[in-house]
Amino acid sequence: MDYIEKKHSNYYKTIFALFSGSFVSFMILYSMQTLIPIFSMQFEVTPAVASLALSVTTGFLAVTMLITSIVSDSTGRKKMMTWALVISSILCILSAFSANFSSLLVIRAIQGIALAGFPGIAMTYVSEEFHPKTLGVVMGIYVSGTTVGGLSGRLITGALTDWLSWQAALGVIGGISVLLSVLFWILLPEDVHSNRSKYTLTKIVPSLLHNLKDRKLLGLYTISFVLMGGFVTVYNYISFVLMAPPYFLSQTLIGLVFLIYLVGTFSSTFMGRVSDHFGKPKTLPVTILIMLLGALLTLSSNIWLILLALAVFTFGFFGSHSIASSLVGQLATNYKSQAASLYLLCYYLGSSVIGTSGGVIWEHYEWYGIVITICGLILIALLMVTWIVLQLRREEKGRGGRVDPNEQGA
Numbered sequence: 001m002d003y004i005e006k007k008h009s010n011y012y013k014t015i016f017a018l019f020s021g022s023f024v025s026f027m028i029l030y031s032m033q034t035l036i037p038i039f040s041m042q043f044e045v046t047p048a049v050a051s052l053a054l055s056v057t058t059g060f061l062a063v064t065m066l067i068t069s070i071v072s073d074s075t076g077r078k079k080m081m082t083w084a085l086v087i088s089s090i091l092c093i094l095s096a097f098s099a100n101f102s103s104l105l106v107i108r109a110i111q112g113i114a115l116a117g118f119p120g121i122a123m124t125y126v127s128e129e130f131h132p133k134t135l136g137v138v139m140g141i142y143v144s145g146t147t148v149g150g151l152s153g154r155l156i157t158g159a160l161t162d163w164l165s166w167q168a169a170l171g172v173i174g175g176i177s178v179l180l181s182v183l184f185w186i187l188l189p190e191d192v193h194s195n196r197s198k199y200t201l202t203k204i205v206p207s208l209l210h211n212l213k214d215r216k217l218l219g220l221y222t223i224s225f226v227l228m229g230g231f232v233t234v235y236n237y238i239s240f241v242l243m244a245p246p247y248f249l250s251q252t253l254i255g256l257v258f259l260i261y262l263v264g265t266f267s268s269t270f271m272g273r274v275s276d277h278f279g280k281p282k283t284l285p286v287t288i289l290i291m292l293l294g295a296l297l298t299l300s301s302n303i304w305l306i307l308l309a310l311a312v313f314t315f316g317f318f319g320s321h322s323i324a325s326s327l328v329g330q331l332a333t334n335y336k337s338q339a340a341s342l343y344l345l346c347y348y349l350g351s352s353v354i355g356t357s358g359g360v361i362w363e364h365y366e367w368y369g370i371v372i373t374i375c376g377l378i379l380i381a382l383l384m385v386t387w388i389v390l391q392l393r394r395e396e397k398g399r400g401g402r403v404d405p406n407e408q409g410a
Helices: 011-030 034-041 052-075 079-097 101-113 119-129 132-164 164-187 201-212 214-242 252-279 278-299 304-330 336-398
Strands: none
Touching: 011 052, 011 079, 011 101, 011 132, 011 164, 034 052, 034 132, 034 214, 034 252, 052 079, 052 101, 052 119, 052 214, 052 336, 079 119, 101 119, 101 304, 119 132, 119 201, 119 304, 119 336, 132 164, 132 252, 132 304, 201 214, 214 252, 214 278, 214 304, 252 278, 252 304, 278 304, 278 336, 304 336
């Protein structure tokens, strides 16, 4: 099969297109995160309610992805992703004209539905169109695009909210997103390895159940849920810590804190390459333990140590996500797009459910309560890695000790 690899003429063009798409999707998605304290004050709502500006989008995105993954099997991956980026970019501009918090939440909910046509489809596109030997690196570059996009959204909203208003910030982000969405459409090659087929309801349920019955994939879905939930919770509420005494950081400086996301840009690509060499089940627990160390270090009262802790935590998270997401494509035997969408369903549900629940913990137990919760979630992830390794060994034993070539890199 003619996979895209380094010697292929479209290799770098395709990677740049995917990077641009992931950049746009995460810039739009997480542009609200630095605004949560602002919404809490301006609209006179609790931090948990204010966090719905992010959580309602990730929640609708998570559920809708199950549908878009199936639709893309008949419409094509590129067409689905392009429409997702263009529509969500236009909605970002419209959100700048929200009259109140309720109307903002309605637009953000629709935006989540529109964005659902990108992340899971992009993961499937990578696993289908690129050579398996480059899968870890390419998925790492794709994930790095999400970190840069998320970082840019937070920096732009932080700075422009201080200088102008949050409405102006969202308008600028929407305009940039429209331009990059057009560039994505121009540069990305059509998908040639996807199995084009029309799905009926009788086919949808079996395709989902097939992946839900796979114990290894269930472990990865759980890891996705708890780690993303923990990661978003940290960044949702660290702003409240840093804006309060004794730090008193401004909205612009809070935005600059998200420069730490550049650590994730590096770790997603770096750990993707390391996992290709040493094996994914061996490297995944290492990145999760790095997250645990970072979470514990945030308990320091020294602001520089807190920032270092966030960097360590971010390195571990994006390394984990890069490895786990590429492992889904490797371990899914059939219905790969549905497998990727179920992974991201849990990923964004974790962001939505745990991210908002963290507001309740913050209100009652403040930062110590947040850290204890995060550590508990990380321990669950480590248990799931052990579960996956045991399942792989059991399958290897069942084959008489012969290692499946598709899992050798795992």
